[in-house]
Amino acid sequence: MSADPTVLVIGGGATGTGIARDLALRGVDVTLVERGGLGSGTSGRSHGLLHSGARYAESDASGAAECLAESRTLREIAGACVRETGGLFVRLEGDDAAYFETKLAACEETGIETERLDGDAARDLVDGLSDAVVEAFRVPDGVVYPSRLVAANAADAAAHGADVHPHAPVEAIETGADGITAVDVGGSVDEHIEPTHVVNATGAWADRIAEMAGCTVGMAPSRGVMVSLEYDGLGPVLNRCRDPDDGDIVLPHEGEVVVGTTSVPVSTPETYETAEWEIERSIEECAAMLPAVAEAPERRTWWGVRPLYEPDEAAADRRGISRGFTILDHGDEGVSNLHSVVGGKLTTYREMAEVTADRVCERLGVAEPCRTAEEPLVGADDPSRLDALVEQYGGPNPTDAGVVGTDGG
Structure with a gap:
């Protein structure tokens, strides 16, 4: 690897690999x-939902529109x-009918395609749907296989000249009068590198990396449980149409x-307690x-731990924290x-990567435009190749472990 890449991206999730791909496509030397x-x-x-935007339509119209656009991309x-x-x-008996109407109207105003159904029509669409469903509406949700998505972004970045290193933790960051001067990376890299610019794309761990550089972020992480159950034949994603609460989504995967x-x-994304009630409640509520x-x-x-950003109200009800993204310039x-x-x-990782890459390129004086919305990902139409890339970069993660490498999807 280059000892002095122009940009060092820290964090190998969807956003980090998306940023590396975006920068590499613009000709930037990136590690x-x-x-x-x-x-x-x-x-x-995560649970692997490809958002149509409907979950946020009435509470965050701009965020819903971003989800709709990016899901299409x-x-x-x-x-x-x-x-x-x-x-x-779906609205069940006893759920707020006014909320259902507000959600449906907000979806239509945002441009999310909908189709209203009565309870019988919904049950005709979904075998086994509860008799308690009184009405429903269809939206263009989908499912993401994140292990494949991340691996494809990483491979695309590498194909355009990026160095990609899993199992390479940042151990120390050195700063001087002009900012970061060097980063010590252990594990598979084990080098002292001197990047021109650094991007912290570590999600819920962003505070830890920022603190190494003497900076602050202000994360408010929140844990959530996901349970994979044996069940074959569910077609659409099921969302409970009510104010956000525990156990309000069921996603179809292959045979589960x-x-x-x-x-x-949670106070930290690295070590936190979990509770059996979370599993029980999620199953009970989804069984409704x-x-x-x-x-x-x-x-x-x-x-999983949500990378929620709320620097001013870290103790707030975290369900109410915006799911929008923020890019922090630590120059101040x-x-x-x-x-x-x-x-x-x-769902919006690619847009997050584009906006971040725009900011970095502006700082570096790079004028190349973003191309990630038009160019297909490496191996996108070949599940076997995607699964081989997943193995190359660390193996499947819990969300899609039942699909990746099993000839599913």
Whole structure:
């Protein structure tokens, strides 16, 4: 690897690999390092929803529009990294009818395609749907296989000249009068490197990297459980149409469904307690939509930590924190060659990467435009090749472990 890359990207999730790909396509000399296998942080421990934007339509119209646009882009460039399933928002007996109307109207105003259904029509669409469903509407949700998505971005970055290194933790950052002067990287790299610019794309771990450089971020991480259950035949994603709460989403995978999730504040994304009630509640609440999951055998359970950014109200109800993204320029803290990108969603990773790369290129004087929305990802239409790339970069993560490498998807 180059001892002095122009840009060092720290963090090998979807956003970090997306940034590395974007910069490499613009001709920038970039190195990416990740302390574990690629996607082993937040990206690969999600529920895997490809957002249509409907979940945020009434609370964050601009964020919903971003999800809609980016989900369409991913369907064009990401091939077998995503799967078209459609989605259904369902209202059960006792759920607020006014909320249903508000959500539906907000989706239509945002431009999200919808189709209203009564309870019987919804049950005709979804075998096993609860008799308690009184009405529903369809939206263009889908499923993301994050291990494939991250690996494809990394391979595309490498194909355009980037150095990509999983299992390469940052151990120390040195700063001087002009900002970061050197970064010590251990593991598979084990070198003292001197980048011109650094991007902190470590998600929920962004505080830790920023503190190494004498900077602050202000993350408010929140854990959530996901449970994979044996269940075959679910078509669309099921969303409970109510104020966000525990256990309000069921995602179809190959021969299984993923149910979740909870939202519990944690002080650190590295070590935190988990609780059995989170599993039980998620299954119970999702069974209100799809009763058979209550007795379905568990395949695996995992927790993920949301990279929520809320510097002023770290103790706030974290369900209410924006899922939008923020790019921090640490120049006002005396570190002019460091940007941190925080918040956001898996669906909008490419846009996050584009905006971050724009900022970095402006600082570096690089005029090349972004090309990531038009050019397909490496291996996108070849599931076997994608799965080989996943193995190369660290193996599948919990979200899609039941699909990647099994000829599924």
